[in-house]
Amino acid sequence: MSNYVLDTWYPIAWSRDISRTLSARKIVEQEVVLFRTEAGGVVAMEDACPHRLLPLSMGKLKGDAIECGYHGMTYDCSGKCVRVPGQEIVPPSAIVKTYPTHENMGLVWIWMGNPTLADKSKVFDLPQYHDPAWSSAEGDALEIKANYLSLADNLCDPAHVSFVHLSTLGNAASEDIPVMHEEQDGKMLTWRWIIDAPPIPIFKKYGNFKGNVDRWHYYHYYAPSIAIIDFGSADTGTGAPEGRRDNCMQIYACHFMTPVDQETSIDHWLHVKNFPADSTLNAALSAEFRIAFAEDKAILEAIQRNETRLATRKTIKIAIDAAPRRMRRMVDGMVEKEVPAT
Template sequence: MFLKNCWYVAAWSNDIGRELTAETFLGENIVLYRQKDGTPVALENACPHRKLPLSDGNLKGDTIECGYHGLTFDCAGKCIDSPTQRGMTPRRAVVRSYPIIDRYRLLWIWMGDAALADPDKIFPIENFDDPSWGKTDGGAMDIDCHYLWVCDNLLDPSHVAWVHVTSFAGAGTDDEELDIKKTDRGVIVSRWIQNKPPSPYYAELVQFKGDCDRLQHYEMCLPAIGLNKSIYTPVGTGGYDKPYVDTTFINISYNFMTPIDEDRTRYFWFQHRNSEPDNKEVSEFMNRGARMAFQEDKDVLEKVHLGMKHMTTPNIDLGLDAGAKQFRRFLDRKIKDEAVKLEAGE
């Protein structure tokens, strides 16, 4: 169901501190906290004695004391104290430890084999440290649907014409032909819309007057990371092989879907633009617009999830679903390959 040997976003870095925070990712219960020096820790959230959540216990220094009988675990999940039977700590008194790393203002957790957890495999965010690029604060939202419905939605440039009428919609978003491309990390669905007015949301952001050429670039990467790139450039200057001009506006929306379980998704996002890096008003405007649009998606996707889970008649696919279907097949192959290697002991 889930790809395990990869990095998922667990939280915004500044949301995890010196308190025990209970979370569920990929159906696994986990407790998060930071050591005194700020290093993040992720452990199985269940004492091996009677499975009381460790998050119900106490943080003592850098260790967790279970709130039932005091079994105490270090940052690697090893039991270092058993007050009721000191000197006779059961060898099986261990909890799983998950690799977890701070990067790009986010906490990334590795849900698979810890020996394979390579930090270089964290999804790269280009220009993150470029001071000429502006960032929004971003956000997080729980959506009561399977994570792949969110992925499908982020590979569908056409839905904006009906779901996001006052924000991302615009001429050409309903019927312009889509280009689909496979990559080594996923699928890209894109199209250039030529000589049309900008969408309502971006009309406030572009630095030129009149109509535009507009790129909708919807990319989904393993395990469930959406990179949506919007490019607005003066008429006649847009196209797949054309260079950017001085007034070309680029916004990249980074979307990180972390499955909570098969019915719930934690959705993290932020936006990255090639202009006005210090303009807080622009950042706040973009963040408000994104949150409003994602709430619109949430309202639709939760009903899609229920409708598809409890369907009484068969559903159909449309041509616009081609990119999403390709990504699902790609992901499914990776999940099956992972299962085969696990069974073979690799």
């Protein structure tokens, strides 16, 4: 688990997918079982009964407790065993590890590290998600057979859009535009502007632009597992680069990454946009994003296969790699600073 930050909030599931049914998940190489209490809260436990290590997700939910499917030992929401069939004495060591959880932006977040540090006010939040002037649409939980830091590389990298996403999010006008970057407190910001150029396909289709546009991409990466991409367009010459965005099309593509193991990650994505909710338009935009993110998935999985096959091969670095390299140093620094719970 060398590159996992543990003292942080990770997304583990869409809220819509956690119910009064036991749900097994894997995160930072740990197996977890999730369920909703009768009051609606989310409980997360290690997915192993301490008796014979059967996954508790193979058991039954009895009220707000899990009954193991092997011998019926039953554990309450705190992980404490409250029943051992056939005996009155409950072994004091019959305790299952539990993890703090919180819900926000349609997701269940989990804290895998020191529980005393799990400050729920630190769960990521995007103000526009709650703003009635904006609208949002949940996407998918896209499994990618690649390390989560490779996905983070991709989400710190505006340059790849010009080559990978020509049918949706990019075009050739941005190929030679330099990428800027700046490291901030716990965050990497990468950005570029493309001035007086044709709109990208998705904005050409839905933005009603009559000619060229001024287009921006701001990639906000919050270590270790969140990327918010602010991208949009306005008619050329209307002042968008100077901050006047009254008449523009703007979207936040939100990526909340779950590190499953060293070669698997899950991208929980959604989009937040500065125009009213419309189920037909939401579905159309989500379909466009699915095309784009499937393209990323194909690239990242192919890289992962070659990284495994060519494990000793040194790769070259070019200018656009500056932000991803600093991003990885940020994560390494977070890992090094962590103190295990006692």
